[in-house]
Amino acid sequence: MCLNRNIRIHPIPNSWYRVCFSKDLRPGEVKPLRYFNKDLVLFRTESGEARVFDAHCRHLGAHLGHGGKVTGEGIQCPYHGWIWDKEAHCSHVPYPHTGCNPTVKIGKWPVSEHNGTIYTYYDSEGHPPTWEMPKFPEFYSGEWVSAIQIYKRDVTCSIQEIAENNSDTAHFSHLHGARFGKVLHESLEFDGLNRTHIAAYEIEIPILSKLLGIDEFHTTYQQYGLGCNRNIVFLKAKGKKVLEWRLICMHTPIDKHNAEALCITKLKKFINIPITRFIVELLTKKACEEVDKDAMVWDNKVYLEHPPLYKEEHSISQFREWCQNFYSEVDKQELAKWKLDKTEQTRAIPALPRS
Ligand code: FES
Ligand SMILES: [Fe+2]
Known part of the structure; x- marks a missing residue:
């Protein structure tokens, strides 16, 4: 890996992304994931639905992907046993005389499963997907x-x-x-x-x-x-x-x-x-x-941002223009500033100490 990287790094584009193959997640199975700069938990419910939630329990922060158990259509936290239902709302708190507050919830991610693949949709502002991955x-x-x-x-x-x-x-x-x-x-x-x-x-x-x-x-x-x-x-x-x-x-x-x-x-x-x-x-x-x-x-x-392209390389400029479709407004504004700045920014990131 090169450490002398350009400081221009694109934000994560809004899109569907693969997170697992279907065959690698059996009913009742729970997996921790680390994608999109987030900790996530992937699990398959007893009825066979794949779900992706934010990893950390809203009670006291335990990671549901490490020790969490599928219960029906939801998942139970390994720490104090709270259950998060299919919509990621709290549905059970196992303390005597205490009901749960169903408005307490954790983040739930859009999931789509076909082509032998489990996809989840990332949107930097949390908007739902406007398109679906096709079946091949x-x-x-x-x-x-x-x-x-x-x-x-x-x-x-x-x-x-x-x-x-x-x-x-x-x-x-x-x-x-x-x-x-x-x-x-x-x-x-x-x-x-x-x-x-x-x-x-x-x-x-x-x-x-x-x-x-x-x-x-x-x-x-x-x-x-x-x-x-x-x-x-x-x-x-x-x-x-x-x-x-x-x-x-x-x-x-x-x-x-x-x-x-x-x-x-x-x-x-x-x-x-x-x-x-x-x-x-x-x-x-x-x-x-x-x-x-x-x-x-x-x-x-x-x-x-400003490479000296030849006319045979026009497809690269077209591609970059098309990519704008996959950024949120706030990200587009940031990217637009790159266009105005004609200096290519290649400031070095300090090298890690070598042992
Ligand atoms: S941290 Fe999850 S139930 Fe307490
Ligand atoms: Fe290639």
């Missing part, structure tokens, strides 16, 4: 095989800068090397809160190119808010679709300086399951190597 068909069909490998790594970088990576097509051939050759075609669309980027590249993946003649990587890259992007990829041989692959990245802010980067992949059944499994793991290994190169850059870069 590949999560609901037996035609798809998931890779066992996933990419997961914490990076010191703001969510907006991580998401900018895919608008920066000039880095593909240099950072990602010969595997991405000539750009065959490219288009970019912004539709309200969604963004679609269609691109095709010449590609060479040694085994697949040799065995299946793969020579083109055609991707429709869809971004949903700043926390999720889905690449619909066709690997083609002489213009014919051979393999259909999905690369789904779900990055979650830990705080405004740091994020958890995560990617999963799926391949549509090709010939039979063992062959599909072999190919999806091969593609995923390559994808992990490439995302790791991005992560090296993310971990050490600074954010420049």
Whole structure:
């Protein structure tokens, strides 16, 4: 991690973000989370609903994610046994002759669960979501095989800068090397809160190119808010679709300086399951190597508000403009000041003592 960081760090954008995979939270299970610069508790109720509350009990501050127990649709604090119901209101105080005050409550976060994923919605002013994460068909069909490998790594970088990576097509051939050759075609669309980027590249993946003649990587890259992007990829041989692959990245802010980067992949059944499994793991290994190169850059870069962009890099400016959709008014005002200040601020953060 680079300590000489630009002092311009974006606020956390308002968006849906992944906090857990569905399979990793059984009914009755409780997990502590640390995202959005907050301590949170995630639990699954007895009826199977996933819930996210602020972590600290409103009574005397115990962390519900450490020792808390699911009771029906709510959670019981490990310290004095107060129960917080499905709306995060106090519903039970286990003292004799004492009722509970139902107006006492803790923070409850919006939760949505599909695509095998539990998402929660972050809004810097606590407003409810105005849009939903869509369902992706590949999560609901037996035609798809998931890779066992996933990419997961914490990076010191703001969510907006991580998401900018895919608008920066000039880095593909240099950072990602010969595997991405000539750009065959490219288009970019912004539709309200969604963004679609269609691109095709010449590609060479040694085994697949040799065995299946793969020579083109055609991707429709869809971004949903700043926390999720889905690449619909066709690997083609002489213009014919051979393999259909999905690369789904779900990055979650830990705080405004740091994020958890995560990617999963799926391949549509090709010939039979063992062959599909072999190919999806091969593609995923390559994808992990490439995302790791991005992560090296993310971990050490600074954010420049006034970069000297060439006209081929117009998509970066468009992307930055589009990102305004995901900030609260107060954050936008702060970001607008950056535009007026033409000096790039790269004041050093003092280095930590080295042992
Ligand atoms: S701190 Fe939670 S019940 Fe007392
Ligand atoms: Fe990249």
